[in-house]
Amino acid sequence: MESKKIIVTGGAGFIGSNMVELLLKEGHSVEVADNLSSTGDDRFLKPLYELGDLKLTKIDITKREEALKLKADSIIHFAANSDVRHGFENPEKDFDSNILGTFNILETARKNGISDLMFSSSSTVFGVAKVLPTPEEYGPLLPISSYGASKLSDEAMISAYSNYYGIKSTIFRFANIVGKNSTHGVIFDFIKKLVKDSKKLEILGDGTQRKSYLHVSDCIRAMVFSHEKTKDLDVYNIANEGTTSVMKIADMVIEEMGAKGVEKMLVKTEDGGGWKGDVKVAELSPVKLYSKGWKNTYSSDEAVRKAVKETIEQLGLGS
Numbered sequence: 038m039e040s041k042k043i044i045v046t047g048g049a050g051f052i053g054s055n056m057v058e059l060l061l062k063e064g065h066s067v068e069v070a071d072n073l074s075s076t077g078d079d080r081f082l083k084p085l086y087e088l089g090d091l092k093l094t095k096i097d098i099t100k101r102e103e104a105l106k107l108k109a110d111s112i113i114h115f116a117a118n119s120d121v122r123h124g125f126e127n128p129e130k131d132f133d134s135n136i137l138g139t140f141n142i143l144e145t146a147r148k149n150g151i152s153d154l155m156f157s158s159s160s161t162v163f164g165v166a167k168v169l170p171t172p173e174e175y176g177p178l179l180p181i182s183s184y185g186a187s188k189l190s191d192e193a194m195i196s197a198y199s200n201y202y203g204i205k206s207t208i209f210r211f212a213n214i215v216g217k218n219s220t221h222g223v224i225f226d227f228i229k230k231l232v233k234d235s236k237k238l239e240i241l242g243d244g245t246q247r248k249s250y251l252h253v254s255d256c257i258r259a260m261v262f263s264h265e266k267t268k269d270l271d272v273y274n275i276a277n278e279g280t281t282s283v284m285k286i287a288d289m290v291i292e293e294m295g296a297k298g299v300e301k302m303l304v305k306t307e308d309g310g311g312w313k314g315d316v317k318v319a320e321l322s323p324v325k326l327y328s329k330g331w332k333n334t335y336s337s338d339e340a341v342r343k344a345v346k347e348t349i350e351q352l353g354l355g356s
C-alpha cells in the first residue's frame with residue numbers, strides 16, 4: 038500500500054490495535070476512532086505512538102454526527118459489539134453498534150469522499166453451514182445469532198454503497214481470531230476462570246464444538262494482502278485450514294498455566310453449543326485466499342497455543 042491517512046474504527050480493540058501497529062510500521066498515518074467501551078483500551082495504543090503518526094479520536098460510531106467528522110483516504114472498520122454470546126438477551130446492542138454503526142461509517146465514507154473500505158465480518162454470517170469447510174459463495178446465508186445477522190446486514194449495505202458510490206470495499210469473514218491484546222473469547226475466559234479457581238474449569242457446551250482459529254498476525258496481514266487484490270468489491274474468508282476443539286483448547290490452557298488436577302466441568306446446553314446462537318462447528322475455507330498466493334504462518338492448533346502463551350504473559354501470569 039502507498040502511504041495513506043487511514044481511519045481504524047475500533048483501533049483500540051484487540052484486532053484493531055494489532056492492525057494499527059502494522060499500518061504504522063508500513064508508514065501510514067493512522068487515526069483511531071473508538072469509544073473505548075469495555076473491550077477497547079488505550080493501553081494497547083500507548084506503545085504505538087512512537088512508531089509514527091497516530092491519533093486517537095474518541096467517538097461513538099452509533100452517533101452519526103460524530104462519525105461524520107472523520108476524514109481520511111481509507112477506513113478499516115472494526116468497531117462493533119464483538120460479544121457474540123449475549124445477543125439472545127440483548128439483540129439491540131447488535132443492531133445499534135453493528136448495523137447502525139456501520140451505516141454511519143458508510144455515510145461518512147460517502148459524504149467525505151472516502152472511497153476505500155475494509156470491513157470485519159464474521160463466519161457467523163453462514164449460520165449452520167451444510168458445507169464444511171465453507172467457501173465464500175455458500176448460501177443461503179441464514180445466521181443463527183443477532184450478531185451474525187448484524188454482520189450480514191452490514192455486508193449487504195456495503196455491497197450497495199460500493200455499487201452506488203464506487204467505494205472499493207473488501208469484506209473479511211473472520212474465523213476465530215486469537216493472540217496479543219485479546220480481551221475476550223474462549224482462551225481469555227479459560228485463563229480467567231483458572232486464575233479464579235485453579236482446580237475447576239467450566240466449559241460451556243459439550244466440549245466438542247470445533248472452530249478454525251487464526252492468529253491475529255496472520256489475520257491482519259491477510260487482510261492487507263487481499264485488499265490489494267480487490268478491484269471494486271470482494272469478500273474473503275480469513276481463516277485457517279482445520280479446526281481446534283474447545284476441549285483441546287481447555288487442555289492447552291491447563292498445560293500452559295501449569296495447573297494440576299483440574300476438574301473439567303461441562304455446562305451442557307440443548308444442542309451442545311456454548312450458548313444460544315453458537316455455531317457448533319465453524320470451518321471456513323481459506324482456498325480463495327490461498328489461491329491468490331497467501332499462506333498463513335500458524336495452523337489452527339499453533340495459533341491457539343501461541344495465543345494462550347501470549348495471553349498468560351499479557352495478564353502477568355507468566356513465570
Ligand SMILES: NC(=O)c1ccc[n+]([C@@H]2O[C@H](COP(=O)([O-])OP(=O)(O)OC[C@H]3O[C@@H](n4cnc5c(N)ncnc54)[C@H](O)[C@@H]3O)[C@@H](O)[C@H]2O)c1
Nearest residue numbers: 047049050051052072074076077097098116117119157214
Ligand atoms: N475476534 C474475533 O475472533 C472476531 C471474529 C469475527 C469477527 N470479528 C469482528 O472484528 C472486529 C474486531 O474484533 P475484536 O475482537 O478486535 O473486538 P474488540 O471488542 O476487541 O474491539 C472492538 C473495538 O470497537 C470499539 N467500539 C465498540 N463499539 C463502538 C462504538 N459504538 N463506537 C466506537 N467504537 C466502538 C471498542 O471500544 C473496541 O475497541 C469486530 O467487528 C468483530 O465483530 C472478530
